[in-house]
Amino acid sequence: MTQVNSAILTVDKVSKRFGGLLALDRVSLTVNEGQIFGIIGPNGAGKTTLFNVINGVYPPHEGRVAFRGEDITGMPPFKASQRGIARTHQVVKPLGELTVRENVTVGACFGRENLSLEKAAQVADEVMEFVGLIARKDLLASKLNVAQKKRLEMARALAARPRLLLLDEVLAGLNPNEVADMLTVIRKIRAQGVTIIMIEHLMHAVMNLSDRVFVLDYGAKIAEGTPQVISSDPRVIEAYLGDPKVAQRFLEGSA
Amino acid sequence: MRNLLSPFLWIILVVVGGIALIPILTGDASLREDLFLILMTVTLASSVNIIMGYTGYVNFGHIVFFGLGGYFAFFLMQNLQMNFVLAALIGGMGTCIVAVLLGIPVLRLRGAYFALATIGINEAMRTFVTNFDPFGGAVGMFFNYSTYDAYGGAKNALWFAYDAIVVVALLTITVSFLIKKSKFGLGLMAIREDQDAAQVLGIDPARAKVITYAISAFFPAITGAIFFFKNGIIEPNVAFDLLRSIESLVMVMLGGYGTVVGPIVGALVYERMSSLLITAPPITLLGVSVSFSQLHLAIAGVLLLLIVLFVTGGFVGWLRQRFPRVRRYLE
Numbered sequence: 297m298t299q300v301n302s303a304i305l306t307v308d309k310v311s312k313r314f315g316g317l318l319a320l321d322r323v324s325l326t327v328n329e330g331q332i333f334g335i336i337g338p339n340g341a342g343k344t345t346l347f348n349v350i351n352g353v354y355p356p357h358e359g360r361v362a363f364r365g366e367d368i369t370g371m372p373p374f375k376a377s378q379r380g381i382a383r384t385h386q387v388v389k390p391l392g393e394l395t396v397r398e399n400v401t402v403g404a405c406f407g408r409e410n411l412s413l414e415k416a417a418q419v420a421d422e423v424m425e426f427v428g429l430i431a432r433k434d435l436l437a438s439k440l441n442v443a444q445k446k447r448l449e450m451a452r453a454l455a456a457r458p459r460l461l462l463l464d465e466v467l468a469g470l471n472p473n474e475v476a477d478m479l480t481v482i483r484k485i486r487a488q489g490v491t492i493i494m495i496e497h498l499m500h501a502v503m504n505l506s507d508r509v510f511v512l513d514y515g516a517k518i519a520e521g522t523p524q525v526i527s528s529d530p531r532v533i534e535a536y537l538g539d540p541k542v543a544q545r546f547l548e549g550s551a
Numbered sequence: 552m553r554n555l556l557s558p559f560l561w562i563i564l565v566v567v568g569g570i571a572l573i574p575i576l577t578g579d580a581s582l583r584e585d586l587f588l589i590l591m592t593v594t595l596a597s598s599v600n601i602i603m604g605y606t607g608y609v610n611f612g613h614i615v616f617f618g619l620g621g622y623f624a625f626f627l628m629q630n631l632q633m634n635f636v637l638a639a640l641i642g643g644m645g646t647c648i649v650a651v652l653l654g655i656p657v658l659r660l661r662g663a664y665f666a667l668a669t670i671g672i673n674e675a676m677r678t679f680v681t682n683f684d685p686f687g688g689a690v691g692m693f694f695n696y697s698t699y700d701a702y703g704g705a706k707n708a709l710w711f712a713y714d715a716i717v718v719v720a721l722l723t724i725t726v727s728f729l730i731k732k733s734k735f736g737l738g739l740m741a742i743r744e745d746q747d748a749a750q751v752l753g754i755d756p757a758r759a760k761v762i763t764y765a766i767s768a769f770f771p772a773i774t775g776a777i778f779f780f781k782n783g784i785i786e787p788n789v790a791f792d793l794l795r796s797i798e799s800l801v802m803v804m805l806g807g808y809g810t811v812v813g814p815i816v817g818a819l820v821y822e823r824m825s826s827l828l829i830t831a832p833p834i835t836l837l838g839v840s841v842s843f844s845q846l847h848l849a850i851a852g853v854l855l856l857l858i859v860l861f862v863t864g865g866f867v868g869w870l871r872q873r874f875p876r877v878r879r880y881l882e
Contacts, residue, residue, distance in 0.1 A: 351751065353747075353751070372750065372755070373750045373751045374750050374751075374752075374753050374754055374755045374756075377751060377752060377753035378753050383751060385748070385751075389745050389747065389748035389751075390744075390745075391740070391741050391744035391745055391748065391749075392744055392745075393740075393743075393744055393809075394740055394741070394744060398737065398740075401737065402737055402738070402741045402749070402752050402754075403752050403753075405734050405737060405738070405753075406738060406752050406753030406754050407752070407753050408753075410753075412734065413733065413734045413737065416734070434875075452752060456752070456753060
């Protein structure tokens with residue numbers, strides 16, 4: 297909490313319970329403006345739940361979430377979106393019977409800038425160009441393949457002109473070429489000054505892109521720091537990676 | 552409001568308005584009655600399409616608004632001797648308020664649960680009105696013949712009712728088109744496709760759905776006011792006729808749900824088919840006299856089944872899918 301001035305998002309001792317399962321256990325984190333903040337952890341660690349609490353899909357049982365100094369705890373997702381928090385979904389949610397262009401226009405229309413339909417359509421065209429979907433703009437979203445649907449998620453989120461972008465495993469299920477393309481896109485987004493929090497399983501991607509990495513296990517934070525610190529943290533290697541071979545890959549990725 | 556100048560909208564309005572003008576010009580009373588029914592069904596189908604086709608909330612109880620609007624206006628005309636136009640507008644507004652009050656809890660339901668709840672609303676309302684003495688209970692209400700004197704006698708009142716339904720039908724089509732082409736309409740379609748995603752993208756689904764439900768309630772309410780004004784009598788079983796509600800859904804599915812022209816085409820085709828069958832003379836088959844008067848319901852059922860199984864987009868949806876180029880022009 298030393299860099300309060302540049303903090304864009306503060307999560308303070310947030311807990312979320314599903315019945316008897318404690319999905320998040322007093323998680324605290326601070327993300328600074330302009331950072332890429334990586335979140336890693338085994339399956340079921342509570343990463344997506346953390347996103348859902350940040351953008352208001354679930355209200356937390358305890359704790360606070362503050363965005364740009366404003367308490368947004370338990371605020372519904374559409375209000376989070378209007379304040380500049382956009383996200384992509386791990387399980388893609390295309391608006392199937394609308395065209396790609398309409399999908400992206402929805403993002404621009406109802407996002408932070410609350411644009412008119414005409415302006416939103418222009419923004420949509422720019423964003424589709426940016427993520428490389430422009431050639432598919434008149435296709436129905438349901439007809440896209442997985443990689444294109446991931447791009448669509450990304451385009452829709454970007455069209456909202458967010459201040460904070462939550463990326464939930466945008467690289468999962470992509471082939472190496474598609475991953476490389478997507479990484480280029482993510483770097484370009486950061487260059488535009490958008491703060492990014494990304495959940496990712498692809499270690500080399502997280503370690504290369506992130507300014508800070510946060511490790512979640514069983515709903516609790518087990519480590520946080522720069523990629524170098526994280527990749528040499530014995531607790532992370534032991535608790536999260538377990539397998540020494542994977543640990544080796546992990547270290548190589550960060551080099 | 553640039554969309555108001557859209558050629559597509561004007562083509563529809565000119566075609567529908569042009570046909571509607573024929574009996575006014577020729578004075579053909581029988582054609583007027585046919586077209587009255589067609590325009591009424593066009594209005595019901597187009598308005599249910601706004602909540603069902605654009606927003607994805609299948610409303611089986613759409614007719615409850617028709618009945619309520621009819622009852623409100625009838626009550627005002629009979630007991631307060633209110634002018635028909637004013638009574639219809641107040642009836643429409645009153646129905647919108649009821650829709651908002653009902654919509655706030657009911658629109659939280661999704662899918663089949665919402666559809667079932669809408670049937671419940673209609674049936675509950677019918678039972679309520681049947682036992683509500685100010686509305687005449689099970690017997691309903693009827694005008695004195697002298698009520699029509701203010702409109703130049705019963706004969707002129709029929710023409711007046713026809714003019715009114717023409718205006719309402721054209722207005723419904725216009726509003727349906729404007730919603731479809733608006734930012735608000737895009738939000739509705741996002742809700743239809745995936746409400747959770749829509750909410751994450753910045754849309755307030757609860758608010759959008761309640762507004763839409765109220766808009767879609769206004770037009771059947773005015774239509775009900777006109778219909779029962781013309782009939783001179785209103786009773787619960789006619790006002791809250793679930794069958795008419797279901798027929799509207801068949802028309803929307805037949806023409807193409809979620810499109811502007813679909814419900815118009817569906818209403819036209821369905822209404823023509825059912826009136827042909829109703830008026831067809833009975834035939835003698837193996838010594839038994841067979842009447843066609845109820846056959847349109849059987850055909851409606853089969854049609855609905857075929858559409859849902861094979862052409863979910865209906866006629867217009869099929870055209871749009873088959874010829875992607877027409878998509879830009881055919882809404």
